[in-house]
Amino acid sequence: MFKKLRNKLKNWTKKVAEKPSVETKEVKPPMKFDVGKQKYEPDVEKIKKSSFIKKVTSKISKIKISEKEFEVYSEELEMLLLENNVALEVAEKIIQELKQKIVGKELLKKEVEGEITDCFKEIIEEILVDPFDVIEKVKEKTSDQSKEPYVILFCGINGTGKTTTIAKIASFLKKKKISCVFAAADTFRAASIEQIKKHGEKLDIKVISQEYGTDPAAVGFDAIKYAKKNFIDCVLIDTAGRMHTSKNLLHEIEKISKVCKPDLKIFVGESITGNDIIEQVKSFDWAIGIDGIVLTKADIDEKGGTALSVGYVTKKPILYLGTGQEYNKIIVFNKKKFIEDLGL
Ligand SMILES: Nc1nc2c(ncn2[C@@H]2O[C@H](COP(=O)(O)OP(=O)(O)OP(=O)(O)O)[C@@H](O)[C@H]2O)c(=O)[nH]1
Ligand SMILES: [Mg+2]
Incomplete structure (x- = not known):
């Protein structure tokens, strides 16, 4: 990666x-x-x-690096950050901070590499928000006697890996002895209901569904009702992929969110998307106010800048990274590990 x-x-x-x-x-x-x-x-x-x-x-x-010299170096740095999916505003912040930390300072030559690397580390640590523990959140809510399930709503544009991520998270929760139910609230795309039902069969998880074309908010609502009645801990709501530029579809997800009142709203984006993801995440955040991010396809991402961009722009934590197609290919996002993977 x-x-x-x-x-x-x-x-x-x-x-x-x-x-x-x-x-x-x-x-x-x-x-x-x-x-x-x-x-x-x-x-x-x-x-x-x-x-x-x-x-x-x-x-x-x-x-000693003068301001003029730094300008030359920084142009190169900006290019390499942009080429690697770091958004312009994030690249500019990194350069600004780095400038303050190294320009005009007399540094021991053997320490320069270390000094710059430490600066990068500090800046990235500051940019990314620490993720919270989803398992803890579920346990917190379901441990009291209210019998209210913990509801997670997943959103994002088409084909980013929402349904796969839901199955992965359910498998993860099951291992922690947390029971789940799926809401097949993608009632739009052909074969979407069959797709989530297949995951349900494999994982032995109940799927609440209705006909294609029905109101997705109603499907989510039904699943929550089922969970309450059957003492299920967690409801995972799958939604149809929708373009962030479509006002009607954003309105629809807003309605699902209003009806189902999720405890956690997760935006699922591809780490290989590039700068486009900024506009996507901003639109979904504007529509429903997201709480966290899952970046999928990190296994085929050679760049790594997307995580910095979405983290900085939304100030929301990246919760998980999808690292493959199988159920176990999901890792809890870890800032330290991410910085290590960047060789810093
Ligand atoms: N390599 C890799 N592939 C992934 C990952 N997550 C999902 N995929 C693949 O991405 C494709 C789309 O996944 P889905 O889960 O159907 O995506 P979706 O967002 O639900 O798609 P729509 O419902 O059509 O919007 C599938 O072929 C998945 O196997 C990942 O972390 N790594
Ligand atoms: Mg899907």
């Missing part, structure tokens, strides 16, 4: 670190002179020695 961005960041950092060192002029020992009656005779050897050491050490070990 994220191989491309990792290598490019490394090369860029190396390049900055290889910048020529700060040069110091050789200090010539002052001539002998008389001050009044006092004679001044410098310790030539001592001066020679100290200036030599200064010259040598500064030549091999110190660099």
Whole structure:
């Protein structure tokens, strides 16, 4: 994962670190002179020695990056971030912060790479919101005696992996002894109900469905009713893929959300989407106010910038990464691990 961005960041950092060192002029020992009656005779050897050491050490070990030099480097950095799916506003923030941290500072040459890497780490840690534990949230709600299930609504554009993610999360919850029911609220796409029913069969999870073309909000509502009656802990609502540019379809998801009052609204996006995902996530957030993000297809994402972009733009946590098609191919998003995967 994220191989491309990792290598490019490394090369860029190396390049900055290889910048020529700060040069110091050789200090010539002052001539002998008389001050009044006092004679001044410098310790030539001592001066020679100290200036030599200064010259040598500064030549091999110190660099200072000026604002102008940084501008040249930063153009290159901006390009490489943009090429790797980091949104422009995020790339600009990274560059701004990096500038403040390294420009004009005299740095030991051997420490420059480390210094820049540490800066990247700090900035990325600041950009990404720490994910909360979904299992804990479900347990918190279902542990009291209210018998109210924990409801999760999934949304996103077409084909991003919503239905697959629902099955993966259900399998994950089941392993933690949390019971689930699926709401087949994608009543629009051909074969969508059969698709989720297949997952239900494989995972031994009840699927609540109606006819194609029925109101998806009603399907979600039915599933919640079923969960309450049967003491099921968690309702997972699948919805149809919808373009973020379609006002009518955004209205529909708003209605599903109003009727089902989910505890958690998850936006499912592809990590390979590129900058488009910014507009997608903003639209869904505007329509229903999302609480967290799942990025799928991280297994085929060599870049890694999407996570930074959606995290920064929404200030919402990335909860899981989808890393393949099987049920166990889902990992809890971990900031530290993500930073490590970027080679920082
Ligand atoms: N490589 C990879 N493939 C994935 C991942 N998640 C989902 N897929 C694949 O993506 C394709 C679409 O997945 P679905 O779950 O049907 O997507 P969806 O968002 O429900 O699609 P619509 O309901 O049509 O909007 C399927 O072929 C999945 O197997 C993932 O993390 N990695
Ligand atoms: Mg689907």
